[in-house]
Structures are given as C-alpha cells and as structure tokens.
Amino acid sequence: MKLVFATHNLHKLKEIQKLVPKNIQLLSLTDIDCFEDIAETATTIQGNALLKASYIQEHYHFNVFADDTGLEVEALNNAPGVFSARYAGEHKNDADNVQLLLKNMDGKVNRNAKFRTVIALCLEGTTYTFEGIAKGTITQTPAGCNGFGYDPIFIPEGYTSTFAELSSDEKNRISHRGKAFEKLLHFLAQEKIIKE
Template sequence: MQLVFATNNLNKLKEVQSLIPQHIKLLSLKDIGCFEDVPETQNTIEGNAIQKAEYIKEHYGYDCFADDTGLEVTVLHNEPGVFSARYAGAQRDANDNMNLLLANLKEKDNRQAQFKTVVALHLNGKLETFTGICKGEITTEKHGEKGFGYDPIFKAEGYTKTFAEISLEEKNKIGHRGKAVKLLVTYLKEIN
C-alpha cells in the first residue's frame, strides 16, 4: 500500500514516518510532483486537514492523508488555534510565534494549553478523520533544541521537560500527532 502524506514540513514527515508500519510506503508531496502550496483556508483545524486531503486526491489522484495542528491556549480563548503557524504573521516563523505567545501570556497565571492534531484520510473514495490531543502548559521561557514549532515552550501534563527537550520517540508516545497517527494506523490495519 502507498499513501501520500500531504505535507512539505520535513519535521512532520520524519515524525510521522517513524509511526507508520513498514508495509505502507509513505510518499511526500515532492515525491508526487506537488510543489505548490496546498490550500489551508478553513477556520478550523479539522477543516484544514480535510481541505488538504481533498486537494491532493482531486488534483493528483492519490490516496492520501493530511494533518493540521494547532496550539490552543485556554486563557487566550484557544488562540493561536488554527492560526498557530501564522500567529505572528505570514512569514510563519516559529521564534516570532513563540515570542508573541509568551508576550501575550506575560501577565497570565493560567498557562494551560493543548496541542490538537486532526488527520484526514482520503482512501478508496472515503474520508475519515482522527484526532489527537496532548494537554499541558506553556512555559515562561524557551527550553531545548529538539522538535519544531512551539515545542520549546510546551510541557506535556506530568512532564518536567518541554517537547524540545525530549526524544522524538518519547514525543510520539505522548504527543498529539502521535496519538492521531496511531488512530490512523489502527484504522488502516482494520480495513486491510
């Protein structure tokens, strides 16, 4: 079986590849000759994941899955949410995004947050979605060099280290994307 993972994010690709069984050949957008920006114009995380999966199926004909992830901060009414990648502007800079979030939380005591990933699978003419959530909190400063995005300022519940301080294996066990992809993998095993 082969599936396209509709992402240009090499960090996401690496994270997901380590979770997908060997018998499933994972293709990237580059592998199928897709070099344009896949649209993400919906106002929900789920909507964006579905839009990306449908775009690849419609324009390239491949069975595929796409994900969208957002960081939802309770005290900021679930911001940045669907705008997580562009929180500080169209340049999509992780440091700018983290700096803006830390500034917006400067006077706040409640630092509860959750990462939410929705994976949309377009397979055999059917669309399925899988959601993974990881609850935690936003730290007061950046820690760690691993990971990407908001990882240096997110600490999962029950952990003393940020996502940027733990191994990829550990992050995949407890993280939002890992949880959503595990549900996807379980579904793929059930239908085969």
Template sequence: MKIYFATHNTNKLRELRALIPENLELLGLDDLGLHEEIPETADTIEGNSAMKTRYVFEKHGVACFGDDTGLEVEALGGAPGVYSARYAGPDNDSHANMDLLLSNLKNEENRKARFKTVITYIDNQGHEYQFTGIAKGEIIREKTGAQGFGYDPVFLPEGEDRTFAEMSAAEKNARSHRARAFEQLIQFLKTK
C-alpha cells in the same frame, strides 16, 4: 501499500515514518511531484486538514491524508488555534510566534494549553475519515530545548518535567498529539 501525506514538511514526515508499520510506505508531496503550497484557508483545524487532503486527492486520485495542528491556550480563549503557524503574521517564523505567545501570557497565571492535531484520510475510493489527537500541557515562561519544531520549546506536556523540545523524537512520539492522531489512522488502516 503507499500512502501520501499532504505535506512538504520533512520534520513531520520523519516523525511519522518512525511510527508506521513495515507494510506501509509513507510518501510526501515532493514524491508526487506536487510542489505548490496547498491552501489552508478554513477557519477550523478540521477544515484545513480536510482541505489539504481533498486538494491532493482531486489532483492525483491516490490514498492520502493531510493534517492540521493548532496550539489552543485556555487563557487566550483557544488562540492561536487554527492560526498557530502564522500567529505573529504570515512572514514570521516559529520564534516570532513563540515570542508573541509568551508576551500575550506574560501576566497570566493560567498557562493551560493543548496541542490538537486532526488528520483527514481519503482512501482510493474517495471515502473520507477524520482522526483527532490531543496532548494536554502548559506553556512555560521561556523557551527551553533545541529539538522538535513549532511551539515545542514552550510546551510542557502534562505529567512531564521537560518540554517537547527537550525530548528525543522517540520520546515526543510517545506523547504527541500528532502521534496520537496518526496511531488512530494506522489502527483504522489495519482494518481495511
């Protein structure tokens, strides 16, 4: 069975391909010939996830899923949240986002944070389902590690002594928010 992931992000595709059963073929937007950027203008993580998935389904009518992830920091009232990818502005990268986050937390003792991923799946008949994965942890005081992407170098998962960026892809997949949401999707697909 083919399932399309509403992303151009090769890092996300690589992460999730390592988790899928052999009877599923995970394809990205490039495989559909869909090269434009999909709008992400909702004000919630759930809304952006659904928006991306509906966009692909409406254009191509294929079973597909989209995700959105946010880093929610307790001391910042849940920020950057839905704005995680553009926290430091639309033209900045993950390093600028991390630098701003560390600056905003400079005098904070409460470093609790969580990654939240929401996956929206639409089947061939247009039925829609959502799955949520959470990874709790804290924001450390400086970037550590060279693996992963996004905020991985500053996020220390609960019960661990290494950031996501210090872990191999397999180690991160065993603990990550995206993997937890995706596992729920896979279990759901096994019942169909």
C-alpha cells in the same frame, strides 16, 4: 501500498515515518511533485486537514492523509488555534510565533494549553478523520532544541520537560500527532490495509 502524507515539513515526515509499517510506502508532497500552495482557508483545524487531503486526491489521485495542528491556550481564548502556524504573520516563522505567544502570556497566571491534531484520510474515495490531543502548560521561556513550532514552550501533562527537550521517540508516544496517527494506523489495520 503508496500513501501520501500531504506535507513538505521534513520534521513532521520524520516523526511519522518512524511509526509507519514497512508495507506502506510513505510519500511526501515533494515526492509527488506537488509544489502548489494549498490554501488553508477553513475556520477549523479539521477543515484545513480536509482541504489539503481532498485537494491531493482530486488532483494527484493518490490515497492521502493530511494533518493540521493548533495550539489552544486557555488564557488567550484558545488562540492561536487554527492560526498557530501564522500567528506572528504569513511568513510562518516558528521563533516569531513563540515570542509573540510568550509576550501575549506575560502576566497570565493560567498557563494551561493543549495541542490538537486532526488527520484527514482520503482512502479509495472515502474520507475519515482522526483526532489527537496533548494537554500541558506554557513555560515562561523556551527550553530544548528538539522538535519544532511551539515545542520549546510546551510542557506536556505529567512531565517537567518541554516537547523540545524530549527525544523524538518519547514525544511520539505522548504527542497529539502521535495519538491521532495511532488511531489512523489502527483504522488501516482494521480495514486489513496494514498488519498491526
């Protein structure tokens, strides 16, 4: 079965490819020659995931799933949230986003935060959503060179290392995206589309 993951992000694609069973051929937006800029204009993470997935199904006629992720920081009233990718501007630069977040956290005692991922699946004309959450804290300085985005400044609950210091296998086991994708795979197995 062919299933499109609505992303050009190679980091995300590699993370998910490790979890997909062999009977699913995972395709990226690049693989289906989709290079349009799909506007993420929704006010929620779930809304943006639904926008991306429904756009691909409508225009390319593939079964598809799309994800959107936000980092919600308690001391910043759950910002950057839906604006996580473009927190420091529309150029969507990871290093700039991290630096701005650390600057805005300067002097804040409460470092609690959580990553939230929503996956929207459009399958044979019906839409489903799956959510994954990873709770943790924001560090004072970046650490680690694995991962992407805010990974170097996020320590997941129960750990002393940032997401960027963990191996991709370790991160997948506990990450927001890993948890949401696990729910997606379980659903596909229940629907007899894949074997668990």
